[in-house]
Amino acid sequence: MEEYEQVPKSQKTEIQTNSVSISTFIVLLFFSILTWILIIGNLLIGCLTNFSCFKFLPSPGYLGCFRGHDRLFIVGCTLYGFILPLFYSSAYTNFRPRLSELKKKMFIFLSICSSISLPILSLSDEVIDVHVLPVSFIYNFSSSTFVVSNLILTVLAYLELRNFYSALNDKEKKWYRFLQVVIFLIFFLVTLDFLQWKYSTSSIRNQILSENGQSVTEWCLVTIGIFLPVIFSLFFRDSNLHFALKSEVVKEDDTFDIELSEVNS
Numbered sequence: 001m002e003e004y005e006q007v008p009k010s011q012k013t014e015i016q017t018n019s020v021s022i023s024t025f026i027v028l029l030f031f032s033i034l035t036w037i038l039i040i041g042n043l044l045i046g047c048l049t050n051f052s053c054f055k056f057l058p059s060p061g062y063l064g065c066f067r068g069h070d071r072l073f074i075v076g077c078t079l080y081g082f083i084l085p086l087f088y089s090s091a092y093t094n095f096r097p098r099l100s101e102l103k104k105k106m107f108i109f110l111s112i113c114s115s116i117s118l119p120i121l122s123l124s125d126e127v128i129d130v131h132v133l134p135v136s137f138i139y140n141f142s143s144s145t146f147v148v149s150n151l152i153l154t155v156l157a158y159l160e161l162r163n164f165y166s167a168l169n170d171k172e173k174k175w176y177r178f179l180q181v182v183i184f185l186i187f188f189l190v191t192l193d194f195l196q197w198k199y200s201t202s203s204i205r206n207q208i209l210s211e212n213g214q215s216v217t218e219w220c221l222v223t224i225g226i227f228l229p230v231i232f233s234l235f236f237r238d239s240n241l242h243f244a245l246k247s248e249v250v251k252e253d254d255t256f257d258i259e260l261s262e263v264n265s
Contacts, residue, residue: 024090024239028230031083036226038076042069043219057215060222061143064125077122080226084115087229088153094236095160107156110149117146150225151190157232158183168235175234182231186224193217 039060046069047053058066064073088111092104099107124139161168161176168176196214199205207213233239 024086024236025230025233028083028087028233031079032226032230035076035080035083036223038072038079039222039226042072042076045069045072057212057219059211059215059218061125061218062215064122070125073125074122077118081115081118083229084118085111087233088115090236090239091157091232094239095157098160098163103156107153110153110156113145114149114153117142117149121146147190151186154183154186154228161235172235175231179231182224182228186221186228189217189221189224193221 042063043058046058046063046066050066050068051058060073063069064077088107092107092111095107096104121139121142124142158179161179165173165176192208193214196209196217199209200211200214202209
């Protein structure tokens with residue numbers, strides 16, 4: 001007699017995607033805090049071990065080339081090197097609709113210069129006095145490139161925010177006024193740092209125009225600079241990072257395949 005035999009369920013493979021969305025502000029804040037802890041922690045270790053910081057406060061650049069502390073300096077700069085491309089890409093995405101073609105090219109060029117010059121700055125600072133190559137020139141050029149490019153980018157981003165100030169909500173306007181204070185403080189400290197560099201060893205030297213005074217100014221600039229991308233990211237509306245993980249899932253079909261066969265009785 002003939003009998004129908006049941007065949008096992010067929011299997012299908014499906015691609016399942018699990019995604020996580022994290023605010024750009026949260027990511028920048030986390031890595032900025034971590035970078036600041038590394039940099040300031042390095043200074044505290046130096047003050048507790050190698051330096052009497054009330055008499056001589058090492059500047060960020062000096063600590064970056066001092067044996068034992070240069071590694072933490074490089075780690076901090078490398079970590080911050082991951083923050084900058086994320087910040088620049090987010091800022092460009094948010095400001096792009098309002099930027100002219102010239103400003104777009106300037107933004108991209110300065111962003112690349114800043115991202116490249118930071119790791120070169122940290123590496124050349126480490127070997128500035130122990131290498132036969134013209135490392136001093138490389139360090140001075142990379143540090144100047146990093147500072148100048150970021151100052152221009154800061155001004156560019158600030159002016160774009162000012163252009164659409166009326167479109168900001170009440171909370172963003174409060175942050176904008178705080179940003180104005182921060183921008184003024186940055187340019188004041190940069191000017192003060194230049195004067196301290198110029199007159200710290202001159203006849204008009206005093207407590208402010210001195211090596212220690214210059215170190216304090218530079219540490220303040222480093223701290224503000226680390227957290228400046230976080231402040232700007234407060235104006236990036238709906239800016240998130242999306243992480244997706246794809247996996248194959250084997251799924252059984254709900255229907256049966258029927259096969260006809262002959263069974264001898």
